Amino acid sequence: MIDSLGRNITYLRLSVTELCNLRCRYCMPEEGVCKLAHSQMLTEEEMIRAVRAAASLGINKVRITGGEPLIKPNILSICRNVSGVPGILETSITTNAILLPDMAVSLREAGVQRVNISLDTLNPEKYRKITRRGELENALRGAKAALNAGFEKVKINAVLIGGFNDDEIPALAALTQKWPVDVRFIELMPMAGNTDFGPECYIPVNKVLESLPEAVPEQEEGVARLYRLPGALGRVGLISPLSQHFCAACNRIRLTADGKIKPCLHSAEEISMKGLSEAEMMEKMRFAILSKPACHGTLNAQSRSQAARSMNQIGG
Numbered sequence: 208m209i210d211s212l213g214r215n216i217t218y219l220r221l222s223v224t225e226l227c228n229l230r231c232r233y234c235m236p237e238e239g240v241c242k243l244a245h246s247q248m249l250t251e252e253e254m255i256r257a258v259r260a261a262a263s264l265g266i267n268k269v270r271i272t273g274g275e276p277l278i279k280p281n282i283l284s285i286c287r288n289v290s291g292v293p294g295i296l297e298t299s300i301t302t303n304a305i306l307l308p309d310m311a312v313s314l315r316e317a318g319v320q321r322v323n324i325s326l327d328t329l330n331p332e333k334y335r336k337i338t339r340r341g342e343l344e345n346a347l348r349g350a351k352a353a354l355n356a357g358f359e360k361v362k363i364n365a366v367l368i369g370g371f372n373d374d375e376i377p378a379l380a381a382l383t384q385k386w387p388v389d390v391r392f393i394e395l396m397p398m399a400g401n402t403d404f405g406p407e408c409y410i411p412v413n414k415v416l417e418s419l420p421e422a423v424p425e426q427e428e429g430v431a432r433l434y435r436l437p438g439a440l441g442r443v444g445l446i447s448p449l450s451q452h453f454c455a456a457c458n459r460i461r462l463t464a465d466g467k468i469k470p471c472l473h474s475a476e477e478i479s480m481k482g483l484s485e486a487e488m489m490e491k492m493r494f495a496i497l498s499k500p501a502c503h504g505t506l507n508a509q510s511r512s513q514a515a516r517s518m519n520q521i522g523g
C-alpha cells in the first residue's frame with residue numbers, strides 16, 4: 208500500500224516476544240523487562256491474522272524479531288504459518304544466534320529464507336561486556352550453523368559504538384572474506400530509556416570507510432550502502448539512521464509482541480491490534496500506514512528517540 212507520502216509499504220517487522228536470553232547494553236535493562244500478562248500479548252493466531260491483514264494491504268516481506276525470537280517456544284510454528292500466508296514472498300528472522308546451532312535447520316524447514324545475526328565484536332570479553340552475559344563462542348557456532356543450513360542469505364549486523372568496537376571494523380569486515388555473508392555496520396540509536404552511552408559512542412558509519420580504504424562501492428540495496436573488500440564472498444553494508452537517515456525510502460511498519468502497530472520506529476504513536484478480527488486489523492493497519500510520519504527528526508545523544516519503549520519491546 209502507498210502511504211500519504213508516496214512510499215510503498217511492503218515490509219512488516221513482527222516482534223514475537225519482548226524477552227531475551229541476553230541483555231545488550233544498548234537494547235535492554237540489566238534486570239530484563241517486566242513480563243507482561245499472557246492476556247496482553249498477541250497469541251500466535253493473532254500474529255498470523257495480523258500478517259494476513261498486512262498481506263492484503265500489499266505487505267510481502269515479514270521479518271520475525273523480538274526480544275530474542277528463538278526463545279519463543281512456538282517459534283517454528285509461527286515461522287511456518289507466517290511463510291505460508293498467501294502474498295508473503297519472503298520470511299526472515301533476526302537473532303543473536305545463541306540458540307541457532309540446534310534450530311537453524313528447523314527454521315529453514317519452517318520456511319525462513321534469510322537470517323540476520325547480531326554480532327558486535329569478535330572479542331569474547333567484549334562480547335560478554337556488551338551482552339552482559341553472552342558467550343561469543345555460542346554466537347559464532349550459531350553463525351556457522353546458519354551458514355550450513357541452506358538459507359538464501361545470512362547477514363551479520365554490528366552496532367557501531369565509538370570507543371567500543373570501532374577498532375574492530377577491519378576484523379568484522381574480514382568475515383566477508385571468510386564466509387559468504389554481508390556484514391552491516393549500523394549506527395547506535397539513542398533509544399529513550401538508554402542513557403548509558405555518551406556522545407562519543409555515536410559515530411557515523413562513514414568511519415567504516417576510513418578503516419577500509421580498499422573497499423569498493425557496489426549498488427545500494429534497501430537501506431544499506433554496500434561495499435566489497437578484495438576477494439570477498441559477501442559485502443560490507445553501512446546503515447545510517449542518524450547521520451544520513453533513510454526515512455524518505457522507509458517501506459516498513461512494526462508490530463510489537465503486545466499487539467501495537469508502530470508506524471515509525473522512533474515515534475510514540477501506537478495502534479492496538481489485540482483482540483481484533485482480520486478485517487478490523489486491516490483497517491487499523493491502513494490507518495497506521497497513512498499516519499506514517501515523513502521523518503523521525505534529528506537523533507543524537509541529546510535528542511533521543513521519541514519511542515516510549517526499549518528496542519527489545521519494539522522489535523529492532
Ligand code: SAM
Pocket residue numbers: 227233234272273274275276301302303323324325364366393394395396397398518519522523
Ligand atoms: N534479539 C535479536 C537480535 O539481537 O538480533 C533480535 C532483536 S534486536 C532488538 C534487533 C536488532 O536491534 C539487533 O541487531 C540489535 O543490535 C539492534 N539494536 C538494539 N538496540 C539498538 C540500538 N540502540 N541502536 C542500534 N541498534 C540496536
Ligand code: SF4
Pocket residue numbers: 227228229230231234235273274275303325518519
Ligand atoms: Fe536481546 Fe537482541 Fe536486544 Fe541483544 S539486541 S538484548 S540479543 S533483543
